[in-house]
Amino acid sequence: MPYLEVRAIRKTYPGGVLANDDIHFNVEAGEIHGLVGENGAGKSTLMKILYGMEQPDSGEIWLGGQRAHIAHPQAAIQLGIGMVHQHFQLVPTLTVAENIALGRETRRGLFADRGVMRERVRALSDQFGLHVNPDALVSDLSVGLQQRVEILKMLYRNARLLILDEPSAVLTPQEVVSLFEVLRRLVAEGCTAIFITHKLDEIMTLCDRATVLRRGQVVGTVETARVTPAEIARLMVGHELEPPLARKASAAESRDRLIVRDLQTGDARLQNTTVNFSVKSGEILGIAGMEGNGQTGLVEALIGLRPDAKGDILLDGTNLHGLSTRDRRKRGLALIPEDRNREGLSRPMRIWENLASGEYDRSPLNTGGVLRLERMRTAARALMERFDIRAPNEGVAVSTLSGGNAQKVVIARELATPPAVLIASQPTRGLDIGATGFVHEQLLNLREQGCGVLLISADLDELLALSDRIAVLFEGRILRIFPREEATREQIGLAMAGKVESEQAR
Amino acid sequence: METGELILNIVASTLRLSTPLLLAAMAGLLSLQVGQVNIGLEGLMLAGAFTTVVVGFWLGSTWLGVLAAIIVGMLLAALFTLVVTRFKANLIVSGLAINLLASGSTAYLLKVLFDTSGTLSPASLESLPTVNIPVLSDIPVIGSLVFSQSPLVYVSWLMVPLTALFLYRSIPGTHIRAIGQNEEAARSVGIPVRRRQYLALMLGGGLCGLAGAHLAVGDLALFREDMTAGRGFIALAAVYFAAGRPRWAALACLLFGMFEALQFRLQLISSTPPQFFQMLPYVMVVVVLAIISARKEWRKGW
Ligand SMILES: Nc1ncnc2c1ncn2[C@@H]1O[C@H](COP(=O)(O)OP(=O)(O)O)[C@@H](O)[C@H]1O
Ligand SMILES: [Mg+2]
Numbered sequence: 001m002p003y004l005e006v007r008a009i010r011k012t013y014p015g016g017v018l019a020n021d022d023i024h025f026n027v028e029a030g031e032i033h034g035l036v037g038e039n040g041a042g043k044s045t046l047m048k049i050l051y052g053m054e055q056p057d058s059g060e061i062w063l064g065g066q067r068a069h070i071a072h073p074q075a076a077i078q079l080g081i082g083m084v085h086q087h088f089q090l091v092p093t094l095t096v097a098e099n100i101a102l103g104r105e106t107r108r109g110l111f112a113d114r115g116v117m118r119e120r121v122r123a124l125s126d127q128f129g130l131h132v133n134p135d136a137l138v139s140d141l142s143v144g145l146q147q148r149v150e151i152l153k154m155l156y157r158n159a160r161l162l163i164l165d166e167p168s169a170v171l172t173p174q175e176v177v178s179l180f181e182v183l184r185r186l187v188a189e190g191c192t193a194i195f196i197t198h199k200l201d202e203i204m205t206l207c208d209r210a211t212v213l214r215r216g217q218v219v220g221t222v223e224t225a226r227v228t229p230a231e232i233a234r235l236m237v238g239h240e241l242e243p244p245l246a247r248k249a250s251a252a253e254s255r256d257r258l259i260v261r262d263l264q265t266g267d268a269r270l271q272n273t274t275v276n277f278s279v280k281s282g283e284i285l286g287i288a289g290m291e292g293n294g295q296t297g298l299v300e301a302l303i304g305l306r307p308d309a310k311g312d313i314l315l316d317g318t319n320l321h322g323l324s325t326r327d328r329r330k331r332g333l334a335l336i337p338e339d340r341n342r343e344g345l346s347r348p349m350r351i352w353e354n355l356a357s358g359e360y361d362r363s364p365l366n367t368g369g370v371l372r373l374e375r376m377r378t379a380a381r382a383l384m385e386r387f388d389i390r391a392p393n394e395g396v397a398v399s400t401l402s403g404g405n406a407q408k409v410v411i412a413r414e415l416a417t418p419p420a421v422l423i424a425s426q427p428t429r430g431l432d433i434g435a436t437g438f439v440h441e442q443l444l445n446l447r448e449q450g451c452g453v454l455l456i457s458a459d460l461d462e463l464l465a466l467s468d469r470i471a472v473l474f475e476g477r478i479l480r481i482f483p484r485e486e487a488t489r490e491q492i493g494l495a496m497a498g499k500v501e502s503e504q505a506r
Numbered sequence: 507m508e509t510g511e512l513i514l515n516i517v518a519s520t521l522r523l524s525t526p527l528l529l530a531a532m533a534g535l536l537s538l539q540v541g542q543v544n545i546g547l548e549g550l551m552l553a554g555a556f557t558t559v560v561v562g563f564w565l566g567s568t569w570l571g572v573l574a575a576i577i578v579g580m581l582l583a584a585l586f587t588l589v590v591t592r593f594k595a596n597l598i599v600s601g602l603a604i605n606l607l608a609s610g611s612t613a614y615l616l617k618v619l620f621d622t623s624g625t626l627s628p629a630s631l632e633s634l635p636t637v638n639i640p641v642l643s644d645i646p647v648i649g650s651l652v653f654s655q656s657p658l659v660y661v662s663w664l665m666v667p668l669t670a671l672f673l674y675r676s677i678p679g680t681h682i683r684a685i686g687q688n689e690e691a692a693r694s695v696g697i698p699v700r701r702r703q704y705l706a707l708m709l710g711g712g713l714c715g716l717a718g719a720h721l722a723v724g725d726l727a728l729f730r731e732d733m734t735a736g737r738g739f740i741a742l743a744a745v746y747f748a749a750g751r752p753r754w755a756a757l758a759c760l761l762f763g764m765f766e767a768l769q770f771r772l773q774l775i776s777s778t779p780p781q782f783f784q785m786l787p788y789v790m791v792v793v794v795l796a797i798i799s800a801r802k803e804w805r806k807g808w
Contacts, residue, residue, distance in 0.1 A: 053694070074696040089691035091684040102684055103695035105677045112677045153695075 001065055002026035003192055004050075004161060009059030011045055016402065017430065019045040020056070021216040027161075027194060032187055034203040034210030034224070035196045037236060038458040039291055040429055041213040043196050044086060047163050050194075051083040052076040063161070082159025084150040086166045086196075092139035096149050097121045099138055100156045124155050128185055144175035151182065162186065162193045168202055169292065172269075180206050198236070198291050200229040200497050212236055229497040233290070234489060237460035255281045257452035258421045259314040265297030266308030270476030274311060277471055277478055279421060279452035284443060286467030287456040290496055294476035295456050296338065299425050302454075303335050304328045316420055329358070332420030336410055336427045338456075340403075344410040347399040351391055351409060352380035354398050358413045379416075387412040388438065404435025411442055421452040428462060440466060460492060474498045516767045518651040521659060524763025525724065526551065526734075528662040529717035530741035531748075531755045532669040533710030538750045539673055540706035541686035542590050543597055546604025547714050548738025550579050554718025556612040559729040560619070563628040568723050572634075572658075575715035575722075582608075583711025587704050605738075613731050627728030634658065634723050658720040665713065670752040672709075682706045714738075740791060747795035758795060765790045 004027040011020040019042045027033045035043050048054040050061065052070035061068045063079055070076050076083070090099050097118045106113040106120075121134040130148045138146060147167060154162055164183075168176045183193055183206065195207060203210045204224050211221040212235040219235050258279040265275070275298060279285045289295060301309035304325035313320040320328050329335075337343035345354050356376040359365055365376050380394040389408045391401060398406055407427070414422065424443060428436040443466055446453055457463050463470050464487060471481040472495035479495050530547045537544035544550075554575035562571025586604055589595040613623065620626055634656050643653040673679040681702045685692045693699055717737075722729055740762050741755075748754030765787035773780045 072696075073694050077696065085694075089688065089694045091687040091691055093687055094680065094684060098680060102680070102692070103697045105680070107677065110677075111675050112680060114675075 003029035003064060005062040006046070006050070007060040007062065009046065009049060009056045009061070011042075011049060011054060011056045013045075018216055020049070023059070023213075023216075023218055025211050025218055025221065027192060028209075029192055030187060030190070031208040032183060032193045032195055032206055034207035035194055035213065036198055036200070036203055036210055036232065037213035038198060040215075042216040043213055044165055046213070047083060047165055047194070047196065050076065050163060051081060077157050077159070080158060080160040081163065082154025082157060082161070083163040084147065084154065084165060084167055086169070088146055088150055090138050090146055090149060092137070094138060095134065096132055096136050096138060096141070096152075097134035099149055100134075100153050102153075104157065120156065121152065124152055128152075128155065128182065128189070130182060143170045144172070144178075147171070147175075147179065148182075151186075155186075160191055162191055163196075164193065165196045166198075167195070168197055168199065176202070200232055200290065203232065204229055230490065230493040230499065233493045233496050234460075236290075237458060237493075256314075257281050257316055258454070259312070260302070261312040261314070263298070263301055263311035263313065264309060265294065265301040265476070266306050266310070267294065267297040267476065270294050270297065273476035275473075275476075275478055277481065279454055281450045281452060282447055283468045284447050284453040284455050284466050286463035286470040287454065287473055288460060288463050288470055288492055288496055289473035291458060293473045295425070295473060297476070298473070299335070299338065299423055299456065302423055303333065326361075334414040334419035334422045336407075336414055336422070336424040338425040338429070340407055340410050345398050345406060348397055350395050350397055351384065351389070351401075352377045352394040354409050355380040355383055355394075355413050355416070358416060383412040383416060387415075387442075404431050404438070407431060407435060407439065411439065415442065415446070418446070418449060419451060421454065422446055423454045423456070425456045426458060427455070428457070428459065436462075460489060463492075464489070472496055512771070514647060514651050516764070516771065519767040519770065520760060520763040521652065521655065522725065522763075523766045524759045525656075525659045525662040525720050526717035526737055527741050527744065527759035527762055528756055529658075529665060529713045529720065530738055531744045531759050532665050532752065533713040533717075534738075534742045534745040535669060535748075535750055535752060535755055536673070536682070536706040536710040536713075538745055539686045540682045540703055541689065542587070542703060542707060543601075543742075544583070544586060544604075544707060544710060545598060545601030545739070545742060546582075546586060546608075547710075547741055548734050548736070549601075549605035549608030550582055550711055550714030551718040551721065551734045551738055552605075552608040552612055552732065553582055554579050554715035555722040555733055556608075556615070556718070556729050557715070558719040558722040559626055559628070559631060559727070560615075562723065562727075563631045566630065568632055568634055568727070571631075571723065572716070572719040575719040576712045577715070579711035579713070579715025579718070580708045581711070583707045583714070584704060586711075587707045591700060591703050609732055612729070616729075616731065623731070625728055625730045627726070631723070631727040633725060633727040656720065656724040658716060658724055661716065662720070666752050666756045673752070678702060678705060736788070740788070743791060743795060747799045749799070758791070761794060762787055762791045 006023055006025045009020050009023040012018050023046055037043050045054060049056050050070065052072045052075050061070060068079055070079065091102065094102070097114065100121050101117045106116045118134045125131050130152055132145050132148050138149060141149065167179060171179060183195070187193060197203060207224050209221060209223050210232065212219045212232060214236060222232060256278045260275055260277050263275040277285065287295065297306065300306045302313060304323060315331055315333055318331060320331065341347060356365055356379070360371060365372055365379065377394055384391065384394060387408050389412060390405050398409060401409065427439050431439065443453055443455065455463065455466060467484060469481055469483050470487045470492060472479045472492060474495065475498065479498070482492065530551055534544065534547050557578045558571040558575040561574035562568045565571070582604060586600055589600050590597055616626055617623055636654055637657045637660065639653040643649045673683060681692065681697045684697065685699055685702055689699060721733055741759065744755045744758035744762065747758050769783040769786045773783045
């Protein structure tokens with residue numbers, strides 16, 4: 001009988017996102033169980049359900065052979081479940097001991113008994129080798145030490161099932177090593193752990209078994225001793241067949257529209273790595289890679305959000321280095337950002353306001369510094385027609401739109417005037433099949449019109465279906481660029497796991 | 507007048523003038539620390555002053571008036587807490603509403619209850635009796651100036667260390683700080699967030715009631731429309747300057763009290779229009795606080 005059993009958990013968020021779709025999964029006592037999946041796969045949601053921070057629409061949780069009802073974190077703590085959140089839940093101006101004991105203080109008269117609390121923290125630190133000064137202010141600690149505080153917080157509450165949501169994402173390699181030691185020790189002392197990550201090597205070295213989530217569903221549970229990283233990678237990015245896209249033969253001309261030379265994104269983690277590639281007119285260059293290998297930095301450096309970036313970015317021959325984002329956009333660079341809700345749209349604002357936000361500063365939407373609101377509305381109606389944005393009218397707030405229609409607003413704004421180069425970062429994340437198809441169509445249209453398209457996607461199927469070439473990003477550099485004909489799922493999977501000799505990028 | 511005596515006089519009035527500021531600042535500090543800044547301190551004080559005079563007059567006991575002021579302050583603060591937490595109303599708007607409500611309703615009640623406007627000073631209402639601290643008040647010169655005060659002056663001195671102890675050493679106080687810093691973290695360890703918010707803000711309401719009581723019956727025994735004259739906002743400025751730390755907030759209040767005491771003196775000896783001097787304390791406080799708190803590293807410890 002498994003220690004923890006999750007049965008048929010389903011969770012829909014108020015916005016309509018189906019984050020967990022019939023999840024079955026179990027964890028044996030004393031194992032370190034990996035939970036992997038791309039961003040948005042539903043890992044955090046599932047863990048928040050286990051910890052009582054979210055309630056499932058349906059499904060059951062069984063712990064130690066008994067049905068568990070976890071209505072709030074208190075209940076989870078009572079059941080011996082502890083969680084280290086992806087975003088730490090610490091109070092920076094309290095001391096380490098105060099944070100650890102928060103909500104469970106030892107009383108002495110009216111006051112907290114700081115001596116006793118400090119001693120308990122110290123004892124726990126010693127027992128598990130988690131050294132940290134109980135009197136230090138949390139705001140003075142490094143991220144690695146803050147994480148220790150979070151782990152101690154769980155242990156202080158006598159947690160037996162430890163959930164760690166992407167604990168390694170914020171750590172240096174040395175800190176990761178010591179985190180692993182700590183986890184092994186905790187398991188040796190009788191704890192069970194669920195370890196979330198999207199780094200395959202971590203799964204391979206730390207975990208006994210791993211469950212892979214994709215788009216809210218479990219696509220498999222594997223024993224790490226019996227699989228290769230590439231096989232897990234393939235599970236993560238999916239393998240179901242989608243109808244082949246009608247895709248004309250490469251329209252690529254020899255003209256380079258975008259050339260990136262020796263680009264350093266200024267990522268502290270990925271120092272000393274540079275990126276080189278080019279995108280031709282009429283070409284879609286796909287960028288594959290596990291998340292966290294430099295995609296965000298690359299996109300931000302290209303669009304001008306990284307003042308520390310070094311290197312040349314040539315757009316139709318003009319060097320964009322040092323130009324503001326606005327100037328880059330004026331010269332024909334367009335972006336579909338990874339997180340449309342945070343970076344792509346202003347959700348409380350209306351559709352027409354969002355659509356106008358690309359060109360509000362020039363004629364015809366702006367004459368002599370005066371915004372022409374009526375023209376904006378008219379232009380918005382035309383764009384809604386052209387890009388099939390389904391909404392009652394142009395005056396509704398973007399926050400009321402479905403994911404697909406919201407993304408169409410982004411696309412309509414970016415493509416209103418045809419760009420020279422479009423950077424599309426995870427453009428179909430979280431979209432249904434219909435909206436996904438629409439986005440693909442738009443990208444292929446651009447390609448036919450002679451634009452250059454840089455497509456960054458976590459979905460290998462999408463990359464294989466659309467790209468003329470596929471570059472694999474690994475630890476901040478382009479490990480290899482596959483021409484379409486040579487790109488196979490296996491080879492790309494291997495490269496994504498870093499298992500390929502570096503080859504000069506073509 | 508001798509210089510020595512002049513200085514002592516200024517010290518004495520500094521202490522008296524900073525009392526309502528100290529009390530209101532501790533209230534503001536509690537609200538800041540729990541993450542729901544209350545800009546309605548001014549209104550709470552005014553309501554407290556009015557209540558003290560009216561209830562004190564009706565019941566024939568100044569002390570019962572003070573008690574009523576505390577209760578009214580707490581009730582208004584509870585209302586504020588309700589709208590900003592339960593109904594998620596905007597903090598600024600809700601605080602302003604308290605101020606407007608207090609200012610308007612006291613003037614209105616003055617009219618309907620006493621058929622007067624401007625000032626209410628019932629002849630039968632006595633101000634709080636001066637309290638001499640045994641032994642200390644016998645110290646020559648200083649004793650009679652510093653340790654012979656209206657009782658709420660001593661209360662305000664006590665409230666500074668008590669607020670500090672409460673926030674930094676007691677369990678509910680620690681929870682209050684945790685909520686203000688990271689409400690979700692507080693929630694995730696099972697702290698009763700709502701209850702603590704009421705606690706912090708209602709304690710503040712009580713303190714503001716006391717501050718108002720001191721304005722009304724600390725020295726004379728009267729209520730004047732808008733007699734708080736911006737002190738609630740000065741207290742708030744002191745809190746921000748102090749980055750939420752009790753002792754620095756207290757220091758800022760004393761500083762303002764001193765400028766006020768000085769400007770009264772200057773008014774007496776100069777022919778410049780008095781409004782100019784009345785303005786000075788506010789200007790000085792803004793300048794001094796801005797200069798000091800602009801420095802980095804000014805935000806740690808308590
Ligand atoms: N509070 C929320 N409200 C609405 N949607 C959410 C919320 N939290 C997460 N989501 C959505 O649910 C999906 C799964 O998210 P999450 O569980 O955080 O994934 P992961 O942790 O695997 O990256 C995503 O599409 C995300 O946008
Ligand atoms: Mg997550």
